[in-house]
Amino acid sequence: DAGVIQSPRHEVTEMGQEVTLRCKPISGHNSLFWYRQTMMRGLELLIYFNNNVPIDDSGMPEDRFSAKMPNASFSTLKIQPSEPRDSAVYFCASRARGWGETQYFGPGTRLLVL
Amino acid sequence: AQSVTQLDSQVPVFEEAPVELRCNYSSSVSVYLFWYVQYPNQGLQLLLKYLSGSTLVESINGFEAEFNKSQTSFHLRKPSVHISDTAEYFCAVSGDDYKLSFGAGTTVTVRA
Numbered sequence: 424d425a426g427v428i429q430s431p432r433h434e435v436t437e438m439g440q441e442v443t444l445r446c447k448p449i450s451g452h453n454s455l456f457w458y459r460q461t462m463m464r465g466l467e468l469l470i471y472f473n474n475n476v477p478i479d480d481s482g483m484p485e486d487r488f489s490a491k492m493p494n495a496s497f498s499t500l501k502i503q504p505s506e507p508r509d510s511a512v513y514f515c516a517s518r519a520r521g522w523g524e525t526q527y528f529g530p531g532t533r534l535l536v537l
Numbered sequence: 538a539q540s541v542t543q544l545d546s547q548v549p550v551f552e553e554a555p556v557e558l559r560c561n562y563s564s565s566v567s568v569y570l571f572w573y574v575q576y577p578n579q580g581l582q583l584l585l586k587y588l589s590g591s592t593l594v595e596s597i598n599g600f601e602a603e604f605n606k607s608q609t610s611f612h613l614r615k616p617s618v619h620i621s622d623t624a625e626y627f628c629a630v631s632g633d634d635y636k637l638s639f640g641a642g643t644t645v646t647v648r649a
Binding site for chain 1: 580581636
């Protein structure tokens with residue numbers, strides 16, 4: 424299995440631009456999670472989906488952030504407009520159905536907003 | 538809601554020495570406990586997990602952790618570390634909603 428795939432791996436953009444991060448979960452997994460990692464705040468859960476439906480988006484920092492999961496094999500996290508404080512590593516993780524199943528993380532997208 | 542405290546942010550250790558990474562959690566409900574490892578510029582990988590049953594769980598590369606309900610702890614240990622164990626280690630807890638709450642992480646630096 425290819426594991427969780429994220430693209431791009433690195434993104435450098437200017438303040439005010441739109442940024443779209445992409446994630447392909449492991450085939451057969453029915454839950455998908457978006458995390459943000461920074462030195463100051465550590466790992467934060469932004470949003471998670473179950474069967475393509477957003478279940479909890481309480482971690483999304485503000486309206487500039489949005490996430491979609493149009494089908495079981497694809498999800499996006501969009502920031503519009505981006506700000507320097509959004510600079511972080513964004514991870515996507517997926518999980519199979521079932522009690523005690525493990526979350527598998529992608530390699531992350533390193534975002535730098537100038 | 539659950540929360541996790543990792544008591545050590547940095548742990549320097551010499552090769553072949555033992556290491557212990559401390560993790561305490563707070564939760565009012567049944568919990569599942571995890572240790573993840575993050576190597577430089579990589580995503581997180583599961584090291585081991587406790588769901589139920591034996592309170593001592595082991596990984597394939599020599600790490601072990603013990604769930605202590607009375608002390609609400611899930612400390613990670615390895616009796617003899619290698620240079621390749623240099624990484625950041627995260628303790629995490631989840632409840633029945635399967636959301637993971639992570640600790641702040643412990644950076645382990647193994648020196649020859």
